[in-house]
Amino acid sequence: xxxxxxxxxxxxxxxxxxxxxxxxxxxxxxxxxxxxxxxxxxxxxxxxxxxxxxxxxxxxxxxxxxxxxxxxxxxxxxxxxxxxxxxxxxxxxxxxxxxxxxxxxxxxxxxxxxxxxxxxxxxxxxxxxxxxxxxxxxxxxxxxxxxxxxxxxxxxxxxxxxxxxxxxxxxxxxxxxxxxxxxxxxxxxxxxxxxxxxxxxxxxxxxxxxxxxxxxxxxxxxxxxxxxxxxxxxxxxxxxxxxxxxxxxxxxxxxxxxxxxxxxxxxxxxxxxxxxxxxxxxxxxxxxxxxxxxxxxxxxxxxxxxxxxx
Numbered sequence: 111x112x113x114x115x116x117x118x119x120x121x122x123x124x125x126x127x128x129x130x131x132x133x134x135x136x137x138x139x140x141x142x143x144x145x146x147x148x149x150x151x152x153x154x155x156x157x158x159x160x161x162x163x164x165x166x167x168x169x170x171x172x173x174x175x176x177x178x179x180x181x182x183x184x185x186x187x188x189x190x191x192x193x194x195x196x197x198x199x200x201x202x203x204x205x206x207x208x209x210x211x212x213x214x215x216x217x218x219x220x221x222x223x224x225x226x227x228x229x230x231x232x233x234x235x236x237x238x239x240x241x242x243x244x245x246x247x248x249x250x251x252x253x254x255x256x257x258x259x260x261x262x263x264x265x266x267x268x269x270x271x272x273x274x275x276x277x278x279x280x281x282x283x284x285x286x287x288x289x290x291x292x293x294x295x296x297x298x299x300x301x302x303x304x305x306x307x308x309x310x311x312x313x314x315x316x317x318x319x320x321x322x323x324x325x326x327x328x329x330x331x332x333x334x335x336x337x338x339x340x341x342x343x344x345x346x347x348x349x350x351x352x353x354x355x356x357x358x359x360x361x362x363x364x365x366x367x368x369x370x371x372x373x374x375x376x377x378x379x380x381x382x383x384x385x386x387x388x389x390x391x392x393x394x395x396x397x398x399x400x401x402x403x404x405x406x407x408x409x410x411x412x413x414x415x416x417x418x419x420x
Contacts, residue, residue: 144233147221151181174218184334236255249291259279271375275368281367283369333410
């Protein structure tokens with residue numbers, strides 16, 4: 111979609127973007143191809159936010175799941191009309207209504223060994239929203255993105271906030287290294303591994319209750335609320351903007367790359383960068399445990415039933 115040219119007038123769909131970024135940057139956004147693995151809470155809303163702000167030439171979406179009532183606490187498009195429908199179909203229809211000139215390519219089978227190359231090849235940015243339960247998917251995405259020289263952005267909601275990092279194609283700080291996976295591990299072996307929280311969840315909300323943390327470490331699903339999803343959208347869409355406009359050389363900061371993480375939490379009114387992920391995780395856990403033991407943190411009920419996706 112070429113609704114603006116460098117220095118020329120902007121189309122009405124994107125006119126309100128100007129003032130916080132340049133026409134040349136909008137042109138870069140509109141020419142982009144974005145691949146998003148995962149169409150649950152974070153992935154669904156991130157895809158829509160990116161479609162709205164970019165008018166990207168192509169958006170690829172992959173997810174094998176369907177919407178169920180458990181998704182409706184955090185995904186606006188999970189409603190009685192979409193229960194039982196494939197997430198990628200609902201998302202594709204929404205994007206096409208908002209940006210009819212954007213080409214939407216859906217992968218209802220999710221990311222697989224057979225399609226990961228086609229899913230990633232030619233993209234300007236890959237977003238991994240496949241969740242920490244599927245390390246083989248994350249590994250396949252990361253390896254393919256590295257092979258094609260494409261940055262890989264990982265965004266997760268946590269509590270009322272969110273965390274994000276990116277993997278540069280030429281960096282030794284890879285997805286596999288972050289997850290503690292041996293170099294060259296097969297995807298079948300990666301599928302049997304569990305994500306180590308001290309490596310991939312550097313920020314623990316100090317207001318969380320220790321019982322919830324214990325349950326999730328034991329394998330129960332991580333709670334997810336709408337505030338966290340919206341924080342993930344804000345943080346993730348901003349990092350994506352920086353990736354997609356880096357060629358514009360408009361005096362902007364670089365995206366946050368591994369081993370560093372960005373975090374944003376409206377509940378604590380704090381945000382920033384984390385350099386030492388594991389140390390930050392354990393320090394956060396000590397604070398969380400102490401506050402829980404002293405009764406400072408609010409109690410929380412916890413439902414251990416596994417919801418359908420992110």
